[in-house]
Every structure is written in C-alpha cells, then in structure tokens.
Amino acid sequence: MGGDAASRADASLGHQTLSPDASLTADEGLVPTSAAGLTYPWGERAPGAGEAIRIAPSVRWVRIPMPGSLGHINSWLLDDEGGVAAVDTGLMLTPCSDAWKALFEGDLADTAITRVICTHLHPDHIGLAGWLVKRFEAPLYMTRGEWLTARFMIADVREEPPAEVSAMQRGAGWDEEAIERARAQGWSRFGRMVFRLPYGYRRLIDGQRLDIGGHDWRVVVGSGHSPEHACLLNEADGVLISGDQVLPRISSNVSMSSSEPDGDPLGEWLASIDKLLTLPDDLIVCPAHGEPFRGLHVRLKALRDEHHDRLDALATALAEEPRRATDCFPLLFRRTIGPDHIGLATGETLAHLRQLEVTGRVRRETQDGVWWWGAV
Numbered sequence: 404m405g406g407d408a409a410s411r412a413d414a415s416l417g418h419q420t421l422s423p424d425a426s427l428t429a430d431e432g433l434v435p436t437s438a439a440g441l442t443y444p445w446g447e448r449a450p451g452a453g454e455a456i457r458i459a460p461s462v463r464w465v466r467i468p469m470p471g472s473l474g475h476i477n478s479w480l481l482d483d484e485g486g487v488a489a490v491d492t493g494l495m496l497t498p499c500s501d502a503w504k505a506l507f508e509g510d511l512a513d514t515a516i517t518r519v520i521c522t523h524l525h526p527d528h529i530g531l532a533g534w535l536v537k538r539f540e541a542p543l544y545m546t547r548g549e550w551l552t553a554r555f556m557i558a559d560v561r562e563e564p565p566a567e568v569s570a571m572q573r574g575a576g577w578d579e580e581a582i583e584r585a586r587a588q589g590w591s592r593f594g595r596m597v598f599r600l601p602y603g604y605r606r607l608i609d610g611q612r613l614d615i616g617g618h619d620w621r622v623v624v625g626s627g628h629s630p631e632h633a634c635l636l637n638e639a640d641g642v643l644i645s646g647d648q649v650l651p652r653i654s655s656n657v658s659m660s661s662s663e664p665d666g667d668p669l670g671e672w673l674a675s676i677d678k679l680l681t682l683p684d685d686l687i688v689c690p691a692h693g694e695p696f697r698g699l700h701v702r703l704k705a706l707r708d709e710h711h712d713r714l715d716a717l718a719t720a721l722a723e724e725p726r727r728a729t730d731c732f733p734l735l736f737r738r739t740i741g742p743d744h745i746g747l748a749t750g751e752t753l754a755h756l757r758q759l760e761v762t763g764r765v766r767r768e769t770q771d772g773v774w775w776w777g778a779v
C-alpha cells in the first residue's frame with residue numbers, strides 16, 4: 404500500500420488536537436424533525452475502533468469519532484478492484500486520523516483505499532481526504548460544485564469576516580455587540596480542519612454511473628445543505644449512501660449563505676426531497692451521521708412536511724406584524740438561541756424567510772440596514 408507514501412502523508416498530518424472550531428462543521432440544523440416510522444436493521448450496533456461492518460454485498464460501514472454534538476461521522480467503504488473506495492473521511496484531527504490508522508491495523512489491514520469519494524465539502528467529510536489521497540496515491544472524486552467551493556473556502560484566508568457577513572448579521576437583527584463578538588472570532592477557520600487537498604480531482608456528475616469493483620453506483624445530486632451534494636445509489640444491492648442529504652435522527656443544516664444572498668437554499672432542499680422521493684422506498688439508507696436505516700420515503704416526507712409547517716407558521720405570524728429574522732427564532736426552534744447557536748439559527752431562519760419571499764408569501768423591507776419581513 405505504498406509505505407513511503409504513507410509516511411510522507413503522515414509527516415504532513417501534524418498533530419491536530421480537539422479544538423472548539425471542530426464543532427463548527429455545520430452539518431446539524433436546529434429545526435426539530437420527527438424520525439418516527441424508521442427502522443434500524445443493525446439496531447444499536449455500530450462499528451468500534453478498527454472495525455468495518457458489512458452491511459451489503461458491496462458496502463462496509465466504519466465510524467470515525469468526532470468532537471461536538473455529532474459525536475461521529477460514518478464512512479462507507481465500497482468494494483473495489485484492488486481495495487475499497489472510501490466515502491467521507493472525518494476532520495483533520497488526531498482522533499479522526501487515529502481511527503483510520505486503527506482500521507489500517509484492523510479490518511483494513513492489507514487493504515488499499517483505491518479512491519476517496521466525498522459527498523460534499525463540509526470539513527467532517529473532506530477533512531482527511533487529502534491525507535488518504537496522499538497515503539494511498541488514490542484519486543479524489545467530488546462534484547464540481549463541491550470541489551470548487553471547497554477550494555474557494557480553503558483559499559479565502561483573511562483576518563476578519565468580510566463586510567458582507569456583518570451586513571447580513573445586521574440585516575437579520577443582530578445587535579452591534581453580537582456582530583463584534585463574531586468579528587472577534589476571526590475568519591478562515593474552514594481550512595484549519597482540512598488536510599491539503601490534491602491539485603486535481605475526478606468530477607462526479609448527477610446521473611453518472613460509476614463502476615466500482617464491478618458494482619454499479621449511480622450519482623444522485625441534491626442541494627440545499629451544500630451546493631452539489633452527491634449521494635450514491637446501488638440499486639442491485641438496494642443501498643443509498645446519503646451523506647448529509649438524508650439523515651435519520653437530526654435535521655441537516657439548511658442555511659442562507661452570506662456569499663450567495665439571493666440564493667434559495669430551502670427551495671433547493673425541498674426540490675431535492677421531491678427528487679429523492681423518486682428513488683425506491685426499500686433502500687438501506689447509509690447516512691453520514693446516525694445509523695443505517697430503512698424508511699427513506701417516510702423520512703423525506705417528514706422533513707418536507709416539517710419545513711412546510713414552519714413556513715406556514717412563519718407566514719401566519721408575519722402577516723400579523725413584521726419581524727426581523729432574530730424575532731422569528733421562537734417560531735422555528737424549540738431551544739432558546741444563545742450566542743453559541745445564533746449563527747446557525749440565523750442562517751436557517753433566513754433560509755425559511757427567503758423561501759417565503761421567493762414564493763411571494765412575504766415581503767422584505769430594509770430600514771437602516773435591518774430586514775423586516777412582513778405581509779405582501
């Protein structure tokens with residue numbers, strides 16, 4: 404498996420301890436959702452250190468521990484000629500790379516990683532992709548939207564948040580103290596959790612079929628959580644690698660981005676749900692967080708309906724009186740939003756408000772840089 408390449412990769416891994424930034428992976432949203440009606444064929448069982456559990460003729464399941472509320476990310480190993488293709492990787496943190504090293508001495512002993520596939524650009528998914536690529540001299544596969552956005556975010560090194568970020572916070576209703584607190588946290592945290600990516604990549608395209616070790620995998624792209632998220636479908640084995648596009652127990656974060664203020668991420672998310680509902684219902688769904696489950700359609704419909712319920716509640720409240728995004732938190736979230744969650748809560752609230760604006764259900768007025776959302 405290329406001992407020299409492995410030691411070169413390790414040499415540039417460095418020693419990354421747990422950092423508070425590690426919880427900023429932006430995978431988990433705050434919108435509460437129901438997971439009723441799902442079944443978990445493996446129950447409470449989950450892979451331990453160094454262990455890969457076979458869950459389908461072509462797929463094994465491994466777990467990479469993660470700091471923060473997520474606790475772990477799942478990586479899926481697809482049987483390939485000469486080894487396995489690894490889907491998603493964990494953060495560039497020592498506990499994550501140690502988990503891989505335990506696998507290389509455990510169930511993956513003498514098994515090469517033939518390709519690294521990342522469902523999307525979030526650091527817990529691509530954090531160790533560059534390290535695995537380097538260690539195994541394997542190619543990296545991503546969609547172009549995820550690849551380019553990852554490269555852009557890693558390259559965007561600056562001391563302070565861009566002015567557009569503070570303007571969006573002000574627009575959402577943050578006070579100057581909160582804006583200043585965010586500014587003091589600096590910028591450019593993204594690249595610190597991601598091992599240097601290779602210069603080039605192999606492009607995944609929606610609908611494309613990949614032959615991985617004689618198994619047929621189809622790329623199914625969704626959007627809303629990230630720009631061009633790749634899921635992988637193996638119909639013969641009845642398996643969907645869903646990444647963060649479909650999670651069983653937590654809701655995926657769907658947020659307005661300050662770099663795309665006219666975007667409609669929730670509209671894209673809802674359209675992606677409709678698209679995924681065209682897939683067979685009896686698949687084993689392999690998510691990035693949580694356990695493999697059955698009940699794809701139940702889960703998708705629950706996610707869709709809960710967003711619609713919240714959009715309706717927002718529209719009703721805004722018809723009574725105009726509000727800022729921060730005034731809408733109690734309408735969307737069960738938990739109280741403090742300084743730790745205000746960024747995420749704001750992104751998700753703006754995504755809902757923007758979807759209502761795009762569909763003509765509310766109107767936005769700007770007063771002194773603050774957005775007030777009200778009746779049309």
Ligand SMILES: [Zn+2]
Nearest residue numbers: 429430525647
């Ligand atoms: Zn994600």
